[in-house]
Amino acid sequence: MPTKESLIPIHLDLDLDGHRYKDAFTWNPHDPDSQVLSFAKRTVKDLKLPPTFVTQISQSIQHQLAEFRSFGGQDMFIQEKIVPLKLDLRVNNTVVRDTFLWDISNFESDPEGFAVTLCNDLDVADPEVAPAIAVAIREQLYEIATQSVSAVKEAKLGKKGRRGYELSKGGNNALDVSRYFGSKGSGVIRKRKDWYMNGPTVDVLTNEEVGTLEELNSRFRRKLDEKEDSFQQG
């Protein structure tokens, strides 16, 4: 993880016995694994979910932790790379959309601090938005990290056996900074047409809009599931 402290973003989306539990948070990998079970028990107790959730939650968390750890200890080839990160999330009534550039090679970068500052500056009323933003940022960083690790692996197993690192196209989401910003001398100012995209937008939805969004989401998900099923059968 290209941050000083790697906190693992964990996603949980479980649907059992009619109880839906959706959560996203960060986990400190230095915490012993015994914490996973106690965390699961505590959550189930606090939210009064049926006890079958305990095993599901702990399994899911451990799975994601194991995935993360499998990448550990491997070289992440990080050039000086500036990567665009996107935020597009909805937490209760607040929708946040943002695009910004992030410097991966700078290990001092702090997603949590960014999230808190963003929420404070934009006067976001809901306190649950900030952790969601932090988790989203970490997820994207994690994606990038895994991609670069796999790119390094590919390069090592490359047929030529040469020592040159060639980043495959898929892993290259670094941007040529000069091309990104205006050409010729406008230097650090963006092209005008890109202005609208890069600022943060925060919308507060009313409850009905949220309701319709959820409906659409669930319908979409159902269609996806159906397609998957038919695909598997076919």
Added chain:
Amino acid sequence: MADPSPQPPPSASTQLPLQPLQQLAALTELETPSVAPSVAETETSGPTATATPELISAPSPAVSYTIIVPSFSAWFSWDEIHDTERRLLPEFFDGKSTSRNPSSYKYLRNAIISKFRSQPTSKLSYTEARRGLVADVGSVRKVFDFLEEWGLINYTPPKKGKEETEARGALGKKDESSGKRICTSCGAVCSLQCFTTAKANMTLCAKCFVKSNYQRPGLSSADFKRVDLLEEPRPDWTDKETLHLLEAILHYGEDWKKVAEYVASRPVKDCIARFVKLPFGEQFIGPKEEHNGYTEQGGGDADENESIKRRRLSPLADASNPIMAQVAFLSAIVGPHVAETAAQAAVSALSNLGANEATDLTEPCVSETNEELDEKLYSTPCCSVNGCGSDLSNCRDYHRRHKVCEAHSKASIVLVGGQEQRFCQQCSRFHLLSEFDGVKRSCRNRLDLLNFRRRRPQSEAVNTSLSSASHQDSAVGEPVVSAELEIEEEEQELEKSFSDIIEVQMKEMQEKLVRFEEMDVIMARERLQVQYLRDLILPDQLAIAQHQHRLAMMARENVSTWEKLRSTNDVIDRGTTLLL
């Protein structure tokens, strides 16, 4: 919130094993403005002393409510980090991890505490706390646990000492008002029904629920549970109110609206419920007559109750016993007083009959039984079973009275008087074996009686009187003996039911054992399967390893051939240069 400055010597009274420092100081008085007189009883005897909380008033602007912090956490302040915290949460202060540093600790701690204090009456759960915090859940958990242990959140003082009651008085009022279910969205007091959801700790009144006015759109209507509040505000009925109620009923009969008006403070349903539950019949402990049940209820209160009670009596009429049905029907028609007198007359006639018939028999019987009773109680009897002359002076009264030792009272067949008999536990005598069904320990007649009696508890009195009238053994004129018999029967029933319960539990355990064994078998099977799979994979792994090895060999060969070529090239080059 105004917090007092940290008290210099924190009290050592603590239940926590974590505090190594022995700062013994008796905090007898606080200089802070406290709502109640400060607690003078602070035990400082050591780690086993219980914590006595003291009041630190911290009124928040919206609600005048005292936040109570235990004395062993008096060091707490918003702006500083105390030594205790440094010691107990070292991972935040040792600089080993970047996400855990003093500022993040402070942020977490203050956020959690303010979250709790915004709703001091409800317990802050860990999940609720971590929701709004930007940090990894492990850190949140550590801080949360620490704060909870030290009573800085989720702390309610224990109920002891008069000084506490004052504080709790303030607390209690708040509790009551919050216990009265105020809707979280519209703020109205919910009277009829409310809908709660545990997920967000919200309570909505019926209107808001229907409007779907949920605070958080993550909730759906399925998350809410309905709570009916009709029974909840039910303070006890005072005597005065009961008196009013009865007077009102007397006046207005069944017009419940008027009755409710008369009884000022109660809604209609409460009135009816209370009235129906009023105890009757304690004044009427007459002899057990046929219509005892009815007369007790009928005569216990004003006459206007009759009509209502009559309706409740109709189940009596639904008796499978046709005689009982007739009796109930007649008594319902005729009215309580007539029925009472009729019943009394009938019973006295019966007893006279019985007495007349059995005068010859009963008198000596009575005297005999008395003698026997005396004998059995005061002499040292022996068991009456043939061949068993065991001394019964060590057994219970029961066994002595009926001249049977414990073993034989429970035996299935014994020889008494040359006949195969069994000791009936209900009649407390020996009966012929033919009187018993199967291995039961009570004779058929008695069992039937019992079952019959059990099925109809309100006509219990009737049945016993009827049966006793029909049983020529114990005539109506011997209430004492029958009472004793009944006591013994009850005892037996109790013992039987105990043994039944134990049997059932044993069966449960056995079934559990069986199931666990099955599970063991399944587990062993699965283990074998997994091993088998592992064995299957082994050759594949070997093949891959070999392949790689071969590749490596080939690569080495390539390199060596390349080297050779290079060297031959060199040789050739050198040769050509020499030639040239």
